[in-house]
Amino acid sequence: MTSAELYTAYKTKMQKIADVKYASAVLQWDQETYLPPKGNDFRGRQIATLSEIAHQQFTDQKTGDLLNALTERDDLNLLEKRNVERSLEDYTRNKKLTSDFVRKMSETVNRSYHAWAKAGTENCFATFQQPLDELIQLKKQEADMLGYEQHPYNALMDEYDKGLTVATVDKIFSDLKPQLLDLLGFIKNKPQVDDSFLRQYFKREDQWNFGMEILKRMGFDFEAGRQDISLHPFTTNFNNSDVRVTTRVDTHDFGNMTWSCIHEGGHALYEQGLPGEQYGLPLGEYCSLSIHESQSRVWENCIGRGLPFWQHNFPLLQSLFPKQTEGLTINNFYRSINKVAPSLIRTEADELTYHFHVMIRYEIEKMLIEGTIATKDIPAFWNEHYQQYLGVTVPDDKRGCLQDIHWSHGSFGYFATYSLGSMYAAQMYAAIEKKNPSIGEEISIGNNTGILNWLKENIYRHGRYFSSGGLCRQATGEELQSTYFINYATEKYTQIYSG
Amino acid sequence: MTSAELYTAYKTKMQKIADVKYASAVLQWDQETYLPPKGNDFRGRQIATLSEIAHQQFTDQKTGDLLNALTERDDLNLLEKRNVERSLEDYTRNKKLTSDFVRKMSETVNRSYHAWAKAGTENCFATFQQPLDELIQLKKQEADMLGYEQHPYNALMDEYDKGLTVATVDKIFSDLKPQLLDLLGFIKNKPQVDDSFLRQYFKREDQWNFGMEILKRMGFDFEAGRQDISLHPFTTNFNNSDVRVTTRVDTHDFGNMTWSCIHEGGHALYEQGLPGEQYGLPLGEYCSLSIHESQSRVWENCIGRGLPFWQHNFPLLQSLFPKQTEGLTINNFYRSINKVAPSLIRTEADELTYHFHVMIRYEIEKMLIEGTIATKDIPAFWNEHYQQYLGVTVPDDKRGCLQDIHWSHGSFGYFATYSLGSMYAAQMYAAIEKKNPSIGEEISIGNNTGILNWLKENIYRHGRYFSSGGLCRQATGEELQSTYFINYATEKYTQIYSG
Numbered sequence A, B: 001m002t003s004a005e006l007y008t009a010y011k012t013k014m015q016k017i018a019d020v021k022y023a024s025a026v027l028q029w030d031q032e033t034y035l036p037p038k039g040n041d042f043r044g045r046q047i048a049t050l051s052e053i054a055h056q057q058f059t060d061q062k063t064g065d066l067l068n069a070l071t072e073r074d075d076l077n078l079l080e081k082r083n084v085e086r087s088l089e090d091y092t093r094n095k096k097l098t099s100d101f102v103r104k105m106s107e108t109v110n111r112s113y114h115a116w117a118k119a120g121t122e123n124c125f126a127t128f129q130q131p132l133d134e135l136i137q138l139k140k141q142e143a144d145m146l147g148y149e150q151h152p153y154n155a156l157m158d159e160y161d162k163g164l165t166v167a168t169v170d171k172i173f174s175d176l177k178p179q180l181l182d183l184l185g186f187i188k189n190k191p192q193v194d195d196s197f198l199r200q201y202f203k204r205e206d207q208w209n210f211g212m213e214i215l216k217r218m219g220f221d222f223e224a225g226r227q228d229i230s231l232h233p234f235t236t237n238f239n240n241s242d243v244r245v246t247t248r249v250d251t252h253d254f255g256n257m258t259w260s261c262i263h264e265g266g267h268a269l270y271e272q273g274l275p276g277e278q279y280g281l282p283l284g285e286y287c288s289l290s291i292h293e294s295q296s297r298v299w300e301n302c303i304g305r306g307l308p309f310w311q312h313n314f315p316l317l318q319s320l321f322p323k324q325t326e327g328l329t330i331n332n333f334y335r336s337i338n339k340v341a342p343s344l345i346r347t348e349a350d351e352l353t354y355h356f357h358v359m360i361r362y363e364i365e366k367m368l369i370e371g372t373i374a375t376k377d378i379p380a381f382w383n384e385h386y387q388q389y390l391g392v393t394v395p396d397d398k399r400g401c402l403q404d405i406h407w408s409h410g411s412f413g414y415f416a417t418y419s420l421g422s423m424y425a426a427q428m429y430a431a432i433e434k435k436n437p438s439i440g441e442e443i444s445i446g447n448n449t450g451i452l453n454w455l456k457e458n459i460y461r462h463g464r465y466f467s468s469g470g471l472c473r474q475a476t477g478e479e480l481q482s483t484y485f486i487n488y489a490t491e492k493y494t495q496i497y498s499g
Helices: A001-031 A037-057 A061-071 A078-096 A099-122 A126-146 A151-155 A167-186 A204-218 A252-275 A288-303 A307-320 A330-336 A354-370 A375-390 A415-437 A439-443 A449-458 A468-476 A483-498 B003-031 B037-059 B061-071 B078-096 B099-124 B127-147 B152-157 B167-188 B204-220 B254-273 B289-303 B307-320 B330-336 B354-370 B373-388 B414-437 B438-446 B450-457 B468-477 B483-498
Strands: A226-231 A235-239 A242-247 B227-229 B235-239 B242-247
Touching: A001 A037, A001 A061, A001 A078, A001 A235, A001 B003, A001 B037, A037 A061, A037 A078, A037 B235, A037 B242, A061 A078, A078 A126, A099 A126, A126 A151, A126 A354, A126 A375, A151 A167, A151 A354, A167 A354, A167 A415, A167 A483, A204 A226, A204 A252, A204 A307, A226 A252, A235 A252, A235 B037, A235 B354, A242 A252, A242 B037, A252 A288, A252 A449, A288 A415, A288 A449, A288 A468, A307 A330, A307 A439, A354 A375, A354 A415, A415 A439, A415 A449, A415 A468, A415 A483, A439 A449, A449 A468, A449 B468, B003 B037, B003 B061, B003 B078, B003 B235, B003 B242, B037 B061, B037 B078, B037 B099, B061 B078, B078 B127, B099 B127, B127 B152, B127 B354, B127 B373, B152 B167, B152 B354, B167 B354, B167 B414, B167 B483, B204 B227, B204 B242, B204 B307, B204 B450, B227 B254, B242 B254, B254 B289, B254 B450, B289 B414, B289 B450, B289 B468, B307 B330, B307 B438, B354 B373, B354 B414, B414 B438, B414 B450, B414 B468, B414 B483, B438 B450, B450 B468
Parallel strands: A226 A242, B227 B242
Antiparallel strands: A235 A242, B235 B242
């Protein structure tokens, strides 16, 4: 076979596997948006069957033979070469896990999830402890099967951000922590901003229309995507021409829907910007969860909680909500949407205290995997650190260590990417400002071309060509560092809390 | 292996194939309801891949081995035995078509569909003629590969209603035609009923709410299904606990949405009533398209265009539409929804003239497959018979032989099931009335228990246990005959048009 024929065979196989995976994604999207309650059981097995088929097809010997044969060819172009390399990495990783292990993990996750849900209802961590223990034993085993250097947790983080290590995350967090604590200390001694505006009654339909218009103004292509309602907002995609976001509406919390739209909108712009001709291949996929999160955070925070963005969008807010915005200045609105106050729930945290939520979880996970903390000691550790870092007293497990679904899904190694996303976002936004110092002015007149072109050129179009680190160097000229986030945060919040 | 083990292996295999098929159905449902326009191309290939996987898994040798092994066991129970028999029939049928042939058919259908859509836009049959010709050659070849007795068209009708023959349909239609023509002659000489009520403005949301309430009142379980909007109403299901109907709303045609809800609701009640424990197996599937259509027609016409149904539901209509119903008596409403008037479009026809639309298509298909008419002669034949049977002049191909999508999909052998559905419905309704003479009174006070119990007991719970004919004998004690429909129609319309 010629290299071209071989590559076509590989591409065809990968695209058929993608068809199955994305079909499963459609079923999951429907499960969160439109599924009638009694349909849930059968839906579970339909999704499981598709996952099994996709896994079997990807890990079968033919895939390996194709990839190995292609690796020996020297007449592939750079993009083709990179696709083959990435697929071989995935294949090698997948092959390390036996199908017995995969089935056992899936069963344990299923049990854990139900135990977690029950524990939440009962507001009692003990109900979740036993299956969590089993899960952690399996995750340790997984780390051993996958192999790692230095720390077993590296093997697990690798799933979400290839090459990410404990050393890197520890460094970022140890840089971040003291400076964030300083900034929070400064804020604590200043008068609190007034955000009562956000707690007024905002009609459901008007909020929805506002969110849809904001998405449109960001650049979301509604011919290649849609927004629906779900309990927890998320973004999913079935190809770059069908990207779906969801949101929720709280009639007494204006921020809830608005920044979920902007956050998911950032994820969605990334997915819509991925190269469609690479459908089913690594270069058609997002780089890593850290980079994906950077795309939501750059919009949600750097842009969407910034003054320029609202210089353009505040009039729309006023026209849709004349009563609620009566007497409200744009400056007070800007301050209200940037209120910093330690709280119990990660997903409701402001952009500063947020990182302590992540750091605490990261520490616990790392210790669980290295075996330096027992599951029974999680609540105490959790509550102690919430007191220490955030000064909040955790009243119960539900608002404490049971709040997030991730552990019950077996997603260990995920949390750090949330914070890294913010770090990458700040570093990228600084690079954009450096390249184009008038970017704020552009945004303030509703011109997002500068932002979008930079993101397309430096992030979207590369797919998985680079690792997170490589993409960061390519896009910003530097390694990831927390300085940019700290500078951004210090400048912004010093100004807000001195006003 | 014990028979129980063998049967479990068969069941597991069939259920996994069902998972894939139903996943494809979810993708198709989404395509008709929520898919953003640019997502269409990738969606097409995702559906094609799932179909290919389901077909491969069903026709692989392992399926045949399992089925043949099970056929030799004599310790299966009656239901298990019947499942195996039906699956073997399907398997044998599927194996007769080579994968080369299946791919060629799929490509030709794809070409034909686009040509048909183009022909519609251009309002010119000639654009569709060439691909239609190719398709018919393939369908003839298909009939030969499948094998048949007496008439090649039998092999094609068998796909939609196992065992249905030209002899049976010809007999039904030749009984029906003269009597229907008599009845239409009678109506033609009477003053026409006034249906101007239906053409007033009815607000979209109010119509939607009315339709949802009607579905609920019929017995549709909204915990196990939902209704959405699509261009063409349809029913689909992903298991008996997730059955979805769609409808459309025309603000100046009250009947359009209302009877589409009732029609699709009838299909949906059948799907919700199928035995869930037989998921993925023949006994968990509907009997045939004729019987499926009987379930929509018995609700749409026998019940939903009857006086008792509206004795219960007319007050709801009045309360939602006080202005439009001002001065309208229930009797005049009843007459308006049963207006008989020949027209050009099948899907908009009344329940009497409808059958001529079907008969003309049936005749043409039969002749195309036996080779006694050329595709180029279709428009002339069509227009001549519309004139002859219905007395309407077909102004162009779009409102003539191009109106239905079926041929472009390669669905030859389907149309007769539409009329048979009405015949079965009338015969079933007569059986229900015979068993329970006060069924009309029950319906008139909103009590559908009698209807639903009869349908559950005699139709729903059997799945594919019986053939259409067998089910009809079991449920009504007789072979299918057009007498019941003719009696029903004569009594009803004589009364309406004598009033």
